[in-house]
Amino acid sequence: MSTVCPTRRKVLVGLGGLAACSVIPVHASQSVIGLRELGFYNIHTREREHGNYWVDGLYQDDTLQNFSHVLRDHRQNLAAPMDNRLYELLYQLNRTLNVSEEFHVISGYRSPKTNQMLASKSHAVATKSYHMRGMAIDISMPDVQLSHLRDAAISLKLGGVGYYPKSGFVHVDTGPVRLW
Numbered sequence: 001m002s003t004v005c006p007t008r009r010k011v012l013v014g015l016g017g018l019a020a021c022s023v024i025p026v027h028a029s030q031s032v033i034g035l036r037e038l039g040f041y042n043i044h045t046r047e048r049e050h051g052n053y054w055v056d057g058l059y060q061d062d063t064l065q066n067f068s069h070v071l072r073d074h075r076q077n078l079a080a081p082m083d084n085r086l087y088e089l090l091y092q093l094n095r096t097l098n099v100s101e102e103f104h105v106i107s108g109y110r111s112p113k114t115n116q117m118l119a120s121k122s123h124a125v126a127t128k129s130y131h132m133r134g135m136a137i138d139i140s141m142p143d144v145q146l147s148h149l150r151d152a153a154i155s156l157k158l159g160g161v162g163y164y165p166k167s168g169f170v171h172v173d174t175g176p177v178r179l180w
Helices: 004-030 061-070 084-097 112-121 146-156
Strands: 035-042 048-055 103-107 136-140 160-164 169-173
Touching (some): 035 084, 048 061, 048 084, 061 084, 146 160, 146 169
Parallel strands (some): 035 103
Antiparallel strands (some): 035 048, 103 136, 136 169
16 A cells, blocks of 8 residues: 555656646747737838737738838849847837837838948948948937937847937837947
8 A cells, every 4th residue: 555655656747847847838939929010111212011020929921021022122123031139129119119100211221232331421331331241220209209219229139229319210120139
C-alpha cells in the first residue's frame, strides 16, 4: 500500500503539471489575436494608404506593399520594403499619443541617389541614412503638437529620434536609441 500512494501521487502531480502546461499556450495565443492599423498621407504625392498591416500575429503582405508604395522615394519613383519594426514603432507611437490618425510623411524610403543629393545640400542629412535601408521615416501629425510627437517617440526608446521644428517634422528610425 505504501508503494501505491507515492506512485499515485506522482501520477496526480504529473497530470496537474500537464494541465498547467496546456493552459499556457491559450494565454500566449491571446497576445497575438487582434489587428494593428496604420495610415499614411504622403505630403509630396498626396497619396493616402490605410490598412491593417498585422492581423492575428501575421504581417499582411498586400498592406505592407501598399505602404511601401506610399512611402517610396518620390524623386526616383522607387519603392523598397520598409522595416516591420518601423511599423511597430509607429503603431506604438499612435497608442502612446492615444490617437489613431494618419501620419503625414515627409520622407520614407530614400534611394542612395536621392540621399546623396539631399546630403550634398544639407548637413542634416546623414550620408548613411537609415532611410536608404527602409528603417526611417520623417513624420508629422496635424492634430498633434510636434514637441508632443517627439516626446512620445523618445519615451518609446525604440530607436533614433530627431527633432526638426523649423522643418515641421520628427524623424524616427529603428536604429540604436539616440536623440538629436
